[in-house]
Amino acid sequence: MSARADKETRTSSAMENRSANRNSVPNLNPETDSVGPPSALTYLDPHYWDERFSSEEHYEWFKDYSHFQHLIKSNIYTSSSVLELGCGNSQLCEELYKDGIVDITCIDLSSVAVEKMQTRLLSKGYKEIKVMQADMLDLPFSSDCFDVVIEKGTMDVLFVDAGDPWNPRQETVSKVMATLDGVHRVLKPDGIFISITFGQPHFRRPLFKDPKFTWSMEYNTFGDGFHYFFYILRKGKRCNDEKEDEKCKDSSISLYQDELEGEDYLFRTRFDDDED
Structure with missing residues (x-):
């Protein structure tokens, strides 16, 4: 065959x-x-x-919180201010809240998603979580205001018409870079960006490590038999040394899942x- x-x-x-x-x-x-x-x-x-x-x-994209909770706890403090990109109807913000992280702002482009999320959170008593309609390509926040920005499958949508993954269409690259520019800007000087995605390192690295950004890049994987990627980009920690990515060696990854x-x-x- x-x-x-x-x-x-x-x-x-x-x-x-x-x-x-x-x-x-x-x-x-x-x-x-x-x-x-x-x-x-x-x-x-x-x-x-x-x-x-x-x-x-x-609906929960790319596994539920329990599969990467240990990675969240290793990288986010309970005192952290967190921005979630593209919350949709995921329970991610609720799970973060249950783990003691209460300063959370969720955004989504869909007004329907925002309204339903606000209603759901209020019904559960999670009044501290803020939800607003916004475009991740044009974040309406001041610079240096979040400790953590997190996205789970949201940026993957930008790649569905990318064409050749080794040489994505310029329109796709422009949208991804607009998102990353905004994330980098709103992060505090020592803030981190967490991206949970299908995107393999050899495709994400050229975008994440554009010279304009000051963040370092590392990643972990989770999932049984099939890997999802948990990227951690630490602002202000980028090194010029090629050894920077020693913790990020590409592994042999199956492209299929039973x-x-x-x-x-x-x-x-x-x-x-x-x-x-």
Whole structure:
């Protein structure tokens, strides 16, 4: 069997077998009985998210908090001020709150997501968590105001039409750099940016390590048999020494997963479309 045929077989099998979150995700493609949109490109349409959030109560991208809680606790203090990019209907901010981190600001481009998140948090008594509508490409905050900025799968949306992952389209690069520029600006001088993503180091490193940024880069992985990446970018800690990334050696990573969860496969199969 060719690599292409094998890939298509695995993807088809994963789509047929996944059942997690089927009750909470709207069936937006009834012809294929898919829990997600017919194409990953749909994620770029703001109207899709408003429609989805209007009926979906909760969906967790890239594993739930328990899988990377140990990494959060190693990098975020309870006194930290935290900005979450693209909160959607994730429970990430609630889990951070339960761990004692109360100075949290969540943003999302969708007004529907923001309104529903505000209602949900208030109903649970999490009054300290702030939620507002904002675009991560143009953050409406003053410079040096957050200890931590965190995103979980939000930036991955920017890459769904990137084309060749080794040489992404300029439009994609421009959007990613606008996001990173804003994150770098709003972080305090010793702040950190945490990015939880599918993106492998050899694709993310050229963007994260652009000369304009002063942050260092390290990462961890989590997941069973299939790796998600937990990047930590520490502002003001960048070194000119090539040994800076010794803790970040690329590992041998499987591009497939026997049981892809929910919609995560859409990001991965989009990525695989550019491979033989």
